[in-house]
Amino acid sequence: MTAVLQVKGLRTQFATDSGLVVAVDGVDLSVNEGEVLGLVGESGSGKTITALSLIRLVSAPGRIVGGRVMFDGKDLLTLTEREMVRLRGDRISMVFQQPKASLNPVRRIGAQIAELFEYHRGLSCRAAMVQAVDLLGRVGIPAPDRKALAYPHELSGGQAQRVMIAMALALKPRLLIADEPTTALDVTIQAQILELLLDLCRDTGTAMILVTHDLGVIAQTADRVAVMYAGRIVEERAVTDLFDDPCHPYTRALLASMPVQGDVRDRLGAIPGSVPPPGRMPLGCRFAPRCAERIRHAMTICDREEPVLYRVAGGLSRCWLAAPAVVRS
């Protein structure tokens, strides 16, 4: 299998009044053709910034300061802004969390979709409109020829997200980045939208990076999962391995905090503390101050030195527990 996207050592930092904040700190990722990679982590773990960095849309004061993003044999970080503009929406696309806010409120949705065909494919206004209506039908909008004339405020949240998906996949991109595509939607609609995303991606052969904090969504859709914590990837596994046998204590804690049907615990597991604020990262493992295993195993190395990614069954884990005994001591 060939990789559509290969990210090496991606680093994005923000120059704030209180100093440099490194939001994405040396992230490695790869997405294979037609694969769904889940990117999970709690708020502030850097997953959205990672996604935006891939298409170079981190807004000031944020700046990508290092790494490579190989896509189609080219390093996206070295392209000119002009080449990037041509690439976005065409070869790489993105779907956002707030579908209703992501559509231009003063233009009809048909025109907004058609514009993509006009701009990237040079179609005439008329031909582009035909394509747009066809696309609306394919994402499950009823009476697409009439709905094409609707304004965004006339759509429901689910419909708006369908329109966004239509726009994102209009030109059959090789990679789709979906940033919390279902978080703002109703639970029943969530499943429909995920289904639609997966179906369309399968049809067009598009690979997907699904950014979410919802492990349930990941379990249903992803092939592989990367777990982010404090700007770093702490575990990357095939989805079955991750859920059957999570390696990193953070992943384990995350899974323990999910409600399970039929389970009659009084309380869900919680992770004590919170993500360390970016300027004040611990010296050793970034999760160490909240880690239950560290105390249980009485490990001192965690506070002194940060682990790298070690090979585990079906993936990688950034934990001293996964390190070979020789390294650990």
Place this chain on the structure above:
Amino acid sequence: MNLDANPAPAALAAYDDPGIVAGPPRGGFRAMLRRLWRHRSGKIGGGLVLLIIFCAIFAPWIAPYDPLKLAMLDRLQPPSLAHPFGTDELGRDLLSRVIYGTRYMILVSVVSTGIAATGGIFLGLLAAAGGRWTDLLVMRLVDIMLAFPYILLLLAVIAILGPSLITALVAVGIAAMPGFARLVRGETLSVRESEYVEAMRVLGAGTLRITFRTILPNIASPLIIYASYTMPLAVLSAAALSFLGLGAQPPLPEWGAMLVQSRSFLRTSTWVVAAPGFAIFFAIIGLNLLGNALRDVLDPKART
């Protein structure tokens, strides 16, 4: 009473996907006109403005006399059936002159506001889209212009260009520019942060396309409202300039010019200044009321 009026999620879900639309589609221009007509001050202001436009278009047919023709035998006649508004010191029919004056009033309000809006939009977008230094430079320039008293700014422009109706139009346009520039910059900065602009960027739109196809249509409402407030100001300023002898020059039936040339007869023949004075008054009332109504109709926050 149940304050939490939100329906249960399940009910919402049932509503969501079959595509139920809240109310009929809000059709663009015609619906706006209809709402404007239903608005009380929109009706009065719109009526006055329509009357002015009607007079301007059909002036040669509805004016009873030639506005420039002198009739020394009929000079300073009080209002009568033959001359409803009376005549001026040169025997010209004031009604005809007021009717022809609407043409200058429309010229002034449309052209000056047009100049102000075009220049202001350009400067505002430049400041918002350009880098930090461009922004700083443009906005400080705008601040400097705003720091001058309005009439002084007008006089300065006319001192450079020389007094005539055309330079008065340009001067008023330039003097009203900074307000537009500030408005456009502010609105652009706020719209630019919205998610649909971000989404456009993600879908491969460059800065120019985002600016003209996404940002500009989205700031159109405040711009239209601001323009409708600028128009009466422009009319008043142009009339003031004419009054000072720096705008339209005497034989022209421009209201400000009419005021100034007849003002020495004010004590004995009030009607010579009453006619152009009331014309200016009603024109400005009309534009202001229409502006108020437009604000109510176009401002999504004021809409109930």
